Amino acid sequence: MPLINYIPANLNLRFMKLRHVTFPLSAAVMIAAVACFFAFGFNLGIDFRGGTLIEAQSSQAQADISSLREHLGDLDLGDVQIQEFGSPRDVLIRIGQTGADEAAQQAIIAKVSTALGSEYGIRRVEAVGPSVSAELVRQSILALLLGAVAVLIYLWFRFEWQFAIGAIATTAHDVFVTLAMYSILGIDFDLTSIAAILTIMGYSLNDTVVVYDRIREMLRRYKKMPLPTLLDVAVNATFSRTIITSLTTLFAAMALYFFGGEVLRGFSLAMMVGVLIGTYSSIFIAAPMLIHLGLRATTVEPDVEETGPVPEVPTAEAAIAGPAAPSHAAPSQVAPSQVAPSQAEPAPAPAPQRRPGGKGRSRPRPARS
């Protein structure tokens, strides 16, 4: 017997009530996150700060980091950090940006590789000059903003503006928490971190959109239901899906964290945090936020395409009664026997209806096959 059947079907958790707790909590976390940014800053990796990174492996069972530190200290390279990397044999040497000269950087690599000598094998060298790192910073900020704008536009086009704002705010919340994690733990913040942030943005939106989809659908069906109740029903209906998907994604992120190797560790940690926080926020932030954004049943337009041939659709009742209606009214109205006719091809429909002057409210929706 699959376990899903033991999960109560009619969960009736009162998530919306909790917003009086979760909103202040999240607000406090946001403020704390921003405080962290200022207090701890970010441990910018060489992608964004410029500098040199050398990963070396000792031929001994254990690398002697203190003697290495002494050795490299004699070279007078400026800001040098040496740490164990993944295993006792592996060391990571980080050398800060020295001046604005790319040639100096290459000289440093040559010096260090000579100093490492035959005891160490160089496994990885990354050197980013000052002008490239400045460009990467610009590109990354641009990418994050563009990502947010692209998603905002899509959501606006597909949903009402309240949903778009809610989704973006929720995503921003998740991104802030993830950034705070980078800041507090001092994990290298580099291009891979930007990839992690964008992926978390995608995941968080994905989670939020599934909940929002259900909310919108219910708004069309239950015009009279008070919004907080309706949101509770929608969140409960999608609750098991939210949890199951979060768990499978979390499994993948955990597998990466524990087995994916040292280079991916920061990325997978960010993903784990992002998945947890994204799940929390899609339930406790995204949905209740709609109450405060002034969403009402009447702000949700009836689904023009699905109502097909029905011309002016003033009320939802009419839409549901239409011949090609989604037959998705309250259960009492739809007996299983009625399903078949509704599956038949709708009568040749005129072009999607546009209400004259109803600007923006009757946008045709992409067809659902």
Added chain:
Amino acid sequence: MLHFSRFKTALILGITFLGILFALPNVLPPSMLQALPSWLASSHVTLGLDLQGGSHILLEVDGAALRKERAEQVRDEVRRVLREQRIGYTGLVVRDTTVQFRLRDPNEAEKAVTELRKLAAPVTNALLGTGNGEMDLTVTNGGDGSVSVALTQAGLNARIRSAVDQSIEIIRRRIDQLGTVEPNIQRQGADRILVQVPGLQDPQRLKALLGQTAKLAFRMVDQSMSPQQALEGRAPPDSEVLQSNDGVPYLVEKQVRVSGEDLTDAQPGFDQQTSQPLVTFRFNSNGARRFAATTQDAVGRPFAIVLDNQVISAPVIREPILGGSGQISGSFTVQQANDLAILLRAGALPAPLKVMEERTVGPSLGQDSIEAGKTAAYVAAAMVTVFMLAIYGLFGFFALIALAVHVTLMFALQSVLGATLTLPGIAGVVLTIGMAVDSNVVIFERIRDEAREGRSAISAIDKGFVQALGTIMDANITSLATGIILFLLGGSGPVRGFAVTYILGLLTTVFTAYTLTRLMIAWWVRWQRPSKLPI
């Protein structure tokens, strides 16, 4: 939704089959690959430099050096023109990108300007192949006898462009000499060159080869005073002090007697008496003639072999060298002699190149990363498998088949598209193992909802798929938007590899989780005629 036409069924199965077919060469042992036709055997995921090991080096043409060189060239031309036209001048100097001088007789200004304007050449646009009327020099009469010749931005840009083109050609020749597999050398932006060389054992040597301009010149040693005197006092105007690589100063004439451009060949060899490594070279006919003339005039005097403003050696000419060939002996190691020969054969770069960015991964680290990525993928797959079977039973099994096809299709698409799999790309694959079942979960939960509302099993399944599609599309398109931004951000590096797997993963998941699962469940429904849902 549960009815599939024959054609549609065949299409779905066909895509699945093709996916398996094109992903297969990635897991077959090399011995079996040889038995496959070449179009199939070449369907292989390309590993990024961070997985197979190699160097990624971003070079920039040194624009400042190029500007300086061009300005000095123009100054020499101006001097030549003024002398030929017998126009008296004083104070001929280069200021940044402008050559300035003052006429002895201000009345000659018109004549000077007219003659100097003949030096300007129209700038050709490399993209259109035509000029837009812009010249590479502007000559201005400053009044009261001062004249300036300025390099135009358009002219300098054209020079940088052509310097990049030449440099790419020369870099290719140099790297080809290393005998490594398929370097990727491409222009980036206006003045940059990206060099990606896979599977290199000694990246320092690559950089040494790229970092040298390799301008070779044969110049006479000026014996009118000792180098020390020249350093302390004033060197003759036509000579300058250059150092050898071990710091010995030489006073060398500025005039280049024969340059490296006239070399036709250079080979490493050994001195027959001392067995010291050296480089032998051969001139073309022009170079041979000039070299012969130079050496005939200067028997008994030393000449300097200068590479990138460094004296390699300064032998004394014992007898005229008429055969057009010679040898360079410094205190070389075998590899230095080898590399010098490579550099001389490949030719000099038009301008120095600066290493702006370097990312080098050794082959052992790459192999470790692949192994770690594989382990992570297996663990993730195992956890998701157990979980999905436990939660959804039979339907979970359908979802897992869809997941397996999904991963297969991702590899097939990457192989066919020739996309590069990087370490972050592997992370993308592992993550999609967790995320790809989401669409199935959305569908299954929807089916359960419909059943709860009183539908029969079959009707609930049908309706569940219909209702879930919109949600799945919305969710995936929003993720796709961020994926595309990532792709655009990624440049050529590993992050782009992640974006590629992420985007491909989103595309294939819609096919496998939605269409393929629907087909499997439709078959099951037809076979079992279930009256009750298993979930």
